[in-house]
Protein backbone atom coordinates (compact mmCIF):
# COMPACT_ATOMS: atom_id res chain seq x y z
CA UNK A 482 0.00 0.00 0.00
CA UNK A 483 1.20 3.55 -0.74
CA UNK A 484 0.07 6.77 0.87
CA UNK A 485 0.10 9.97 -1.16
CA UNK A 486 -0.41 13.40 0.39
CA UNK A 487 -1.36 15.86 -2.31
CA UNK A 488 -3.28 19.14 -2.36
CA UNK A 489 -4.09 18.79 1.35
CA UNK A 490 -5.71 15.45 0.63
CA UNK A 491 -4.67 12.01 1.84
CA UNK A 492 -4.79 9.22 -0.78
CA UNK A 493 -4.02 5.51 -0.45
CA UNK A 494 -3.14 3.19 -3.31
CA UNK A 495 -4.10 -0.33 -2.23
CA UNK A 496 -3.80 -3.66 -4.04
CA UNK A 497 -6.92 -5.73 -4.76
CA UNK A 498 -5.94 -8.96 -6.50
CA UNK A 499 -3.70 -7.86 -9.36
CA UNK A 500 -5.38 -4.44 -9.57
CA UNK A 501 -5.18 -1.25 -7.56
CA UNK A 502 -7.77 0.89 -5.76
CA UNK A 503 -7.23 4.57 -4.96
CA UNK A 504 -9.09 5.83 -1.91
CA UNK A 505 -9.04 9.25 -0.29
CA UNK A 506 -10.00 10.60 3.11
CA UNK A 507 -12.99 12.87 3.51
CA UNK A 508 -13.05 15.66 6.11
CA UNK A 509 -15.66 13.75 8.13
CA UNK A 510 -13.15 10.93 8.70
CA UNK A 511 -14.70 8.48 6.23
CA UNK A 512 -13.12 7.62 2.89
CA UNK A 513 -14.21 7.63 -0.75
CA UNK A 514 -12.93 5.75 -3.78
CA UNK A 515 -11.30 7.80 -6.51
CA UNK A 516 -10.61 4.76 -8.66
CA UNK A 517 -11.31 1.05 -8.43
CA UNK A 518 -9.63 -1.88 -10.17
CA UNK A 519 -6.96 0.16 -11.98
CA UNK A 520 -3.51 -0.58 -13.47
CA UNK A 521 -3.91 -4.36 -13.79
CA UNK A 522 -0.68 -6.29 -13.25
CA UNK A 523 1.54 -3.28 -12.53
CA UNK A 524 4.05 -3.51 -9.66
CA UNK A 525 3.56 -1.19 -6.67
CA UNK A 526 6.08 1.44 -7.76
CA UNK A 527 4.57 1.84 -11.24
CA UNK A 528 1.01 1.73 -9.91
CA UNK A 529 1.97 4.46 -7.40
CA UNK A 530 3.42 6.68 -10.15
CA UNK A 531 0.37 6.15 -12.39
CA UNK A 532 -1.93 6.84 -9.43
CA UNK A 533 -0.16 10.11 -8.63
CA UNK A 534 -0.45 11.28 -12.26
CA UNK A 535 -4.14 10.38 -12.26
CA UNK A 536 -4.79 12.11 -8.93
CA UNK A 537 -3.09 15.26 -10.24
CA UNK A 538 -5.43 15.25 -13.24
CA UNK A 539 -8.59 14.50 -11.28
CA UNK A 540 -7.94 16.93 -8.42
CA UNK A 541 -6.08 19.90 -9.94
CA UNK A 542 -4.44 22.44 -7.67
CA UNK A 543 -5.37 26.04 -8.09
CA UNK A 544 -7.34 28.75 -6.45
CA UNK A 545 -10.76 30.10 -7.14
CA UNK A 546 -12.00 33.55 -6.18
CA UNK A 547 -15.39 33.27 -4.54
CA UNK A 548 -15.89 36.80 -3.24
CA UNK A 549 -14.54 39.31 -0.73
CA UNK A 550 -13.15 37.53 2.33
CA UNK A 551 -14.84 39.60 5.02
CA UNK A 552 -13.89 37.22 7.83
CA UNK A 553 -10.12 37.58 7.32
CA UNK A 554 -9.37 41.32 6.96
CA UNK A 555 -5.85 42.70 7.10
CA UNK A 556 -5.85 45.46 9.67
CA UNK A 557 -3.72 48.59 9.79
CA UNK A 558 -4.75 50.34 12.97
CA UNK A 559 -8.51 50.73 12.70
CA UNK A 560 -8.45 50.27 8.93
CA UNK A 561 -9.67 46.87 7.68
CA UNK A 562 -8.48 45.81 4.21
CA UNK A 563 -10.64 43.06 2.75
CA UNK A 564 -9.04 40.91 0.06
CA UNK A 565 -10.56 38.35 -2.30
CA UNK A 566 -11.81 35.09 -0.81
CA UNK A 567 -10.04 32.23 -2.50
CA UNK A 568 -10.59 28.52 -2.23
CA UNK A 569 -9.23 25.33 -3.72
CA UNK A 570 -11.03 23.81 -6.72
CA UNK A 571 -11.85 20.86 -4.47
CA UNK A 572 -13.79 23.34 -2.36
CA UNK A 573 -16.69 20.93 -1.91
CA UNK A 574 -14.73 19.28 0.90
CA UNK A 575 -13.10 22.46 2.08
CA UNK A 576 -14.54 23.16 5.48
CA UNK A 577 -11.44 24.23 7.33
CA UNK A 578 -8.37 26.34 6.66
CA UNK A 579 -5.58 24.58 4.81
CA UNK A 580 -2.75 23.26 6.97
CA UNK A 581 -0.12 24.08 4.38
CA UNK A 582 -1.57 27.50 3.53
CA UNK A 583 -3.19 29.03 6.63
CA UNK A 584 -5.42 32.03 6.12
CA UNK A 585 -4.19 33.78 9.28
CA UNK A 586 -1.63 36.38 8.26
CA UNK B 587 -17.49 -3.34 -30.69
CA UNK B 588 -17.56 -5.52 -27.58
CA UNK B 589 -18.51 -3.94 -24.27
CA UNK B 590 -16.12 -6.21 -22.40
CA UNK B 591 -12.69 -4.61 -22.27
CA UNK B 592 -13.85 -1.28 -23.70
CA UNK B 593 -13.46 2.04 -21.89
CA UNK B 594 -16.55 4.22 -21.42
CA UNK B 595 -16.92 7.75 -20.15
CA UNK B 596 -20.38 8.81 -18.97
CA UNK B 597 -21.16 12.40 -18.03
CA UNK B 598 -23.97 12.76 -15.53
CA UNK B 599 -22.90 9.28 -14.40
CA UNK B 600 -23.67 10.08 -10.77
CA UNK B 601 -27.44 9.81 -11.04
CA UNK B 602 -30.45 8.67 -13.05
CA UNK B 603 -29.88 7.46 -16.61
CA UNK B 604 -26.11 8.06 -16.49
CA UNK B 605 -25.78 5.95 -13.34
CA UNK B 606 -27.72 3.11 -14.96
CA UNK B 607 -25.48 3.35 -18.05
CA UNK B 608 -22.18 3.17 -16.12
CA UNK B 609 -23.46 0.27 -14.01
CA UNK B 610 -24.73 -1.64 -17.05
CA UNK B 611 -21.45 -1.19 -18.90
CA UNK B 612 -19.35 -2.06 -15.82
CA UNK B 613 -21.48 -5.18 -15.25
CA UNK B 614 -20.71 -6.27 -18.81
CA UNK B 615 -16.97 -5.79 -18.42
CA UNK B 616 -16.31 -2.19 -19.51
CA UNK B 617 -13.99 0.11 -17.60
CA UNK B 618 -15.92 3.24 -16.75
CA UNK B 619 -15.24 6.89 -15.95
CA UNK B 620 -18.04 8.42 -13.88
CA UNK B 621 -18.13 12.16 -14.58
CA UNK B 622 -20.53 14.36 -12.65
CA UNK B 623 -20.76 17.69 -10.89
CA UNK B 624 -21.82 16.15 -7.58
CA UNK B 625 -18.89 14.46 -5.83
CA UNK B 626 -20.95 12.50 -3.31
CA UNK B 627 -22.93 10.85 -6.12
CA UNK B 628 -19.72 9.98 -7.94
CA UNK B 629 -18.36 8.42 -4.74
CA UNK B 630 -21.52 6.34 -4.30
CA UNK B 631 -21.52 5.05 -7.89
CA UNK B 632 -17.78 4.26 -7.93
CA UNK B 633 -18.21 2.39 -4.61
CA UNK B 634 -21.10 0.36 -6.06
CA UNK B 635 -19.01 -0.54 -9.13
CA UNK B 636 -16.10 -1.57 -6.94
CA UNK B 637 -18.45 -3.83 -4.97
CA UNK B 638 -19.61 -5.36 -8.27
CA UNK B 639 -15.93 -6.16 -8.94
CA UNK B 640 -15.77 -3.60 -11.73
CA UNK B 641 -13.22 -1.01 -12.79
CA UNK B 642 -14.10 2.65 -12.38
CA UNK B 643 -12.70 6.10 -11.89
CA UNK B 644 -14.69 9.07 -10.61
CA UNK B 645 -14.05 12.58 -11.93
CA UNK B 646 -15.86 15.61 -10.62
CA UNK B 647 -16.32 18.17 -13.39
CA UNK B 648 -18.67 20.63 -15.01
CA UNK B 649 -19.44 19.61 -18.60
CA UNK B 650 -19.95 23.23 -19.64
CA UNK B 651 -16.26 23.94 -19.01
CA UNK B 652 -13.77 23.33 -21.81
CA UNK B 653 -10.93 22.90 -19.30
CA UNK B 654 -12.92 20.39 -17.27
CA UNK B 655 -13.79 18.45 -20.41
CA UNK B 656 -10.12 18.18 -21.37
CA UNK B 657 -9.38 17.06 -17.79
CA UNK B 658 -11.90 14.22 -17.66
CA UNK B 659 -10.91 12.92 -21.09
CA UNK B 660 -7.25 12.97 -19.98
CA UNK B 661 -8.12 11.36 -16.61
CA UNK B 662 -10.02 8.54 -18.31
CA UNK B 663 -7.10 7.78 -20.60
CA UNK B 664 -4.62 7.98 -17.71
CA UNK B 665 -6.72 5.49 -15.76
CA UNK B 666 -7.49 3.01 -18.53
CA UNK B 667 -5.13 3.72 -21.45
CA UNK B 668 -7.83 4.38 -24.04
CA UNK B 669 -11.36 5.69 -24.65
CA UNK B 670 -14.01 3.92 -26.73
CA UNK B 671 -17.44 5.10 -25.63
CA UNK B 672 -18.60 8.58 -24.60
CA UNK B 673 -22.17 9.01 -23.35
CA UNK B 674 -23.34 12.53 -22.60
CA UNK B 675 -26.04 12.15 -19.92
CA UNK B 676 -25.38 15.35 -17.95
CA UNK B 677 -28.49 17.44 -18.38
CA UNK B 678 -30.80 19.82 -16.57
CA UNK B 679 -34.29 21.28 -16.94
CA UNK B 680 -35.36 24.84 -16.14
CA UNK B 681 -38.93 24.86 -17.45
CA UNK B 682 -41.10 27.90 -18.05
CA UNK B 683 -43.27 29.52 -20.71
CA UNK B 684 -41.53 32.13 -22.83
CA UNK B 685 -44.18 34.70 -21.84
CA UNK B 686 -46.55 34.87 -18.86
CA UNK B 687 -49.52 37.20 -19.04
CA UNK B 688 -51.20 39.12 -16.27
CA UNK B 689 -54.70 37.64 -15.96
CA UNK B 690 -56.36 41.03 -15.50
CA UNK B 691 -54.56 43.25 -17.98
CA UNK B 692 -53.65 40.61 -20.56
CA UNK B 693 -50.22 42.21 -20.81
CA UNK B 694 -46.93 40.39 -20.38
CA UNK B 695 -46.07 40.14 -16.70
CA UNK B 696 -43.00 37.91 -16.99
CA UNK B 697 -40.54 36.64 -19.61
CA UNK B 698 -38.48 33.46 -19.47
CA UNK B 699 -35.20 34.62 -18.00
CA UNK B 700 -31.98 34.47 -19.98
CA UNK B 701 -30.49 32.60 -17.00
CA UNK B 702 -32.95 29.72 -17.54
CA UNK B 703 -32.30 29.72 -21.28
CA UNK B 704 -28.53 29.90 -21.00
CA UNK B 705 -28.11 27.30 -18.22
CA UNK B 706 -30.03 24.68 -20.20
CA UNK B 707 -28.26 25.47 -23.48
CA UNK B 708 -24.87 25.44 -21.74
CA UNK B 709 -25.35 22.07 -20.07
CA UNK B 710 -27.51 20.17 -22.56
CA UNK B 711 -26.02 21.47 -25.81
CA UNK B 712 -22.59 23.04 -25.26
CA UNK B 713 -21.72 20.37 -22.65
CA UNK B 714 -22.69 17.60 -25.05
CA UNK B 715 -20.77 19.25 -27.90
CA UNK B 716 -17.59 19.57 -25.80
CA UNK B 717 -17.73 15.95 -24.64
CA UNK B 718 -18.40 14.62 -28.15
CA UNK B 719 -15.73 16.83 -29.71
CA UNK B 720 -12.97 16.01 -27.24
CA UNK B 721 -13.84 12.31 -27.00
CA UNK B 722 -13.73 12.12 -30.81
CA UNK B 723 -10.38 13.92 -30.82
CA UNK B 724 -8.94 11.35 -28.38
CA UNK B 725 -10.39 8.43 -30.36
CA UNK B 726 -9.00 9.74 -33.67
CA UNK B 727 -5.55 10.47 -32.24
CA UNK B 728 -5.46 7.18 -30.32
CA UNK B 729 -6.75 5.17 -33.29
CA UNK B 730 -9.32 3.47 -31.03
CA UNK B 731 -12.67 2.11 -32.11
CA UNK B 732 -15.33 4.44 -30.71
CA UNK B 733 -18.98 5.29 -30.22
CA UNK B 734 -20.30 8.75 -29.36
CA UNK B 735 -23.72 8.87 -27.68
CA UNK B 736 -25.40 12.26 -27.21
CA UNK B 737 -28.53 12.01 -25.06
CA UNK B 738 -31.45 13.87 -26.62
CA UNK B 739 -35.10 13.59 -25.53
CA UNK B 740 -38.45 12.82 -27.08
CA UNK B 741 -39.25 16.46 -26.31
CA UNK B 742 -36.97 17.39 -29.21
CA UNK B 743 -40.22 17.60 -31.16
CA UNK B 744 -41.06 20.81 -29.27
CA UNK B 745 -42.60 20.72 -25.82
CA UNK B 746 -44.47 23.73 -24.52
CA UNK B 747 -42.87 25.11 -21.37
CA UNK B 748 -39.49 23.85 -22.57
CA UNK B 749 -38.30 26.20 -25.32
CA UNK B 750 -34.79 26.00 -23.84
CA UNK B 751 -34.75 22.22 -23.30
CA UNK B 752 -36.42 21.31 -26.62
CA UNK B 753 -34.08 23.63 -28.54
CA UNK B 754 -31.05 21.95 -26.99
CA UNK B 755 -32.40 18.42 -27.41
CA UNK B 756 -33.33 18.84 -31.08
CA UNK B 757 -29.79 20.03 -31.70
CA UNK B 758 -28.38 17.04 -29.79
CA UNK B 759 -30.53 14.75 -31.94
CA UNK B 760 -28.99 16.24 -35.10
CA UNK B 761 -25.43 15.64 -33.99
CA UNK B 762 -25.07 12.04 -35.26
CA UNK B 763 -25.94 13.05 -38.84
CA UNK B 764 -23.47 15.94 -38.85
CA UNK B 765 -20.68 14.20 -36.96
CA UNK B 766 -20.77 10.99 -39.01
CA UNK B 767 -21.05 12.97 -42.26
CA UNK B 768 -17.96 14.92 -41.28
CA UNK B 769 -16.15 11.72 -40.28
CA UNK B 770 -16.86 10.30 -43.73
CA UNK B 771 -15.50 13.46 -45.40
CA UNK B 772 -12.37 13.31 -43.23
CA UNK B 773 -11.80 9.57 -43.74
CA UNK B 774 -12.48 8.81 -40.05
CA UNK B 775 -13.90 5.29 -40.07
CA UNK B 776 -13.26 4.09 -36.52
CA UNK B 777 -15.94 6.15 -34.73
CA UNK B 778 -19.74 5.89 -34.90
CA UNK B 779 -22.31 8.25 -33.41
CA UNK B 780 -25.81 7.29 -32.24
CA UNK B 781 -28.01 9.59 -30.14
CA UNK B 782 -30.66 8.30 -27.77
CA UNK B 783 -33.94 10.18 -27.23
CA UNK B 784 -35.65 8.85 -24.09
CA UNK B 785 -39.25 9.41 -23.18
CA UNK B 786 -40.41 9.84 -19.59
CA UNK B 787 -37.92 7.84 -17.55
CA UNK B 788 -38.05 6.71 -13.93
CA UNK B 789 -35.16 8.77 -12.60
CA UNK B 790 -35.33 10.47 -9.18
CA UNK B 791 -36.33 13.66 -11.01
CA UNK B 792 -39.57 12.12 -12.28
CA UNK B 793 -40.44 9.56 -9.59
CA UNK B 794 -40.29 12.35 -7.01
CA UNK B 795 -42.69 14.61 -8.92
CA UNK B 796 -46.36 15.29 -8.12
CA UNK B 797 -47.99 11.86 -8.41
CA UNK B 798 -51.17 13.27 -10.04
CA UNK B 799 -49.07 14.90 -12.78
CA UNK B 800 -47.17 11.64 -13.20
CA UNK B 801 -50.45 9.73 -13.58
CA UNK B 802 -51.57 12.17 -16.28
CA UNK B 803 -48.29 11.66 -18.16
CA UNK B 804 -48.64 7.88 -18.00
CA UNK B 805 -52.10 8.00 -19.57
CA UNK B 806 -50.38 8.86 -22.84
CA UNK B 807 -47.74 6.15 -22.61
CA UNK B 808 -48.75 2.94 -24.40
CA UNK B 809 -46.48 0.91 -22.12
CA UNK B 810 -48.43 2.21 -19.11
CA UNK B 811 -45.34 3.01 -17.04
CA UNK B 812 -42.19 5.09 -17.10
CA UNK B 813 -39.21 3.81 -19.06
CA UNK B 814 -36.63 2.32 -16.67
CA UNK B 815 -33.12 3.86 -16.81
CA UNK B 816 -31.79 0.30 -17.14
CA UNK B 817 -33.79 -0.10 -20.38
CA UNK B 818 -31.99 2.93 -21.81
CA UNK B 819 -28.67 1.54 -20.58
CA UNK B 820 -29.37 -1.76 -22.27
CA UNK B 821 -30.24 0.05 -25.55
CA UNK B 822 -26.88 1.85 -25.36
CA UNK B 823 -25.24 -1.54 -24.78
CA UNK B 824 -26.91 -2.76 -27.97
CA UNK B 825 -25.72 0.32 -29.88
CA UNK B 826 -22.16 -0.46 -28.79
CA UNK B 827 -22.40 -4.01 -30.09
CA UNK B 828 -24.35 -3.37 -33.30
CA UNK B 829 -22.01 -1.70 -35.78
CA UNK B 830 -24.78 -1.04 -38.29
CA UNK B 831 -26.35 1.50 -35.94
CA UNK B 832 -24.83 4.81 -36.94
CA UNK B 833 -25.65 8.44 -37.74
CA UNK B 834 -29.11 8.21 -36.23
CA UNK B 835 -31.20 9.09 -33.18
CA UNK B 836 -33.16 6.30 -31.54
CA UNK B 837 -36.27 7.07 -29.50
CA UNK B 838 -37.09 4.92 -26.46
CA UNK B 839 -40.39 6.11 -25.02
CA UNK B 840 -42.57 3.08 -24.28
CA UNK B 841 -44.92 4.39 -26.97
CA UNK B 842 -45.50 7.98 -25.90
CA UNK B 843 -48.56 9.42 -27.66
CA UNK B 844 -50.36 12.72 -27.95
CA UNK B 845 -53.74 12.60 -26.19
CA UNK B 846 -56.15 10.57 -28.39
CA UNK B 847 -53.47 8.19 -29.50
CA UNK B 848 -51.19 9.71 -32.15
CA UNK B 849 -47.71 8.43 -31.35
CA UNK B 850 -45.21 11.24 -30.77
Ligand SMILES: NC(=O)c1ccc[n+]([C@@H]2O[C@H](COP(=O)([O-])OP(=O)(O)OC[C@H]3O[C@@H](n4cnc5c(N)ncnc54)[C@H](O)[C@@H]3O)[C@@H](O)[C@H]2O)c1
Nearest residue numbers: 598601602603622623648649676677739784785786787789
Ligand atom coordinates in the same frame (compact mmCIF):
# COMPACT_ATOMS: atom_id res chain seq x y z
N1 LIG C 1 -35.58 11.48 -16.97
C1 LIG C 1 -36.24 11.66 -18.09
O1 LIG C 1 -37.45 11.46 -18.15
C2 LIG C 1 -35.52 12.06 -19.35
C3 LIG C 1 -36.22 12.04 -20.54
C4 LIG C 1 -35.57 12.40 -21.71
C5 LIG C 1 -34.24 12.78 -21.69
N2 LIG C 1 -33.58 12.80 -20.50
C6 LIG C 1 -32.19 13.24 -20.55
O2 LIG C 1 -31.36 12.23 -20.03
C7 LIG C 1 -30.24 12.82 -19.38
C8 LIG C 1 -30.15 12.31 -17.95
O3 LIG C 1 -31.35 12.66 -17.28
P1 LIG C 1 -31.69 12.10 -15.83
O4 LIG C 1 -33.15 12.03 -15.72
O5 LIG C 1 -30.87 10.91 -15.56
O6 LIG C 1 -31.22 13.34 -14.95
P2 LIG C 1 -30.63 13.35 -13.46
O7 LIG C 1 -30.91 14.71 -12.95
O8 LIG C 1 -31.10 12.18 -12.69
O9 LIG C 1 -29.05 13.19 -13.72
C9 LIG C 1 -28.32 14.15 -14.40
C10 LIG C 1 -26.93 14.17 -13.83
O10 LIG C 1 -26.18 15.15 -14.55
C11 LIG C 1 -25.38 15.87 -13.63
N3 LIG C 1 -25.11 17.20 -14.16
C12 LIG C 1 -25.99 18.21 -14.37
N4 LIG C 1 -25.35 19.28 -14.85
C13 LIG C 1 -24.04 18.94 -14.96
C14 LIG C 1 -22.88 19.63 -15.37
N5 LIG C 1 -22.94 20.91 -15.81
N6 LIG C 1 -21.70 18.97 -15.35
C15 LIG C 1 -21.62 17.69 -14.91
N7 LIG C 1 -22.68 17.00 -14.49
C16 LIG C 1 -23.88 17.61 -14.51
C17 LIG C 1 -26.20 15.93 -12.35
O11 LIG C 1 -25.39 16.16 -11.23
C18 LIG C 1 -26.88 14.55 -12.36
O12 LIG C 1 -26.10 13.61 -11.65
C19 LIG C 1 -30.44 14.32 -19.46
O13 LIG C 1 -29.74 14.83 -20.56
C20 LIG C 1 -31.92 14.46 -19.69
O14 LIG C 1 -32.24 15.63 -20.38
C21 LIG C 1 -34.19 12.45 -19.33
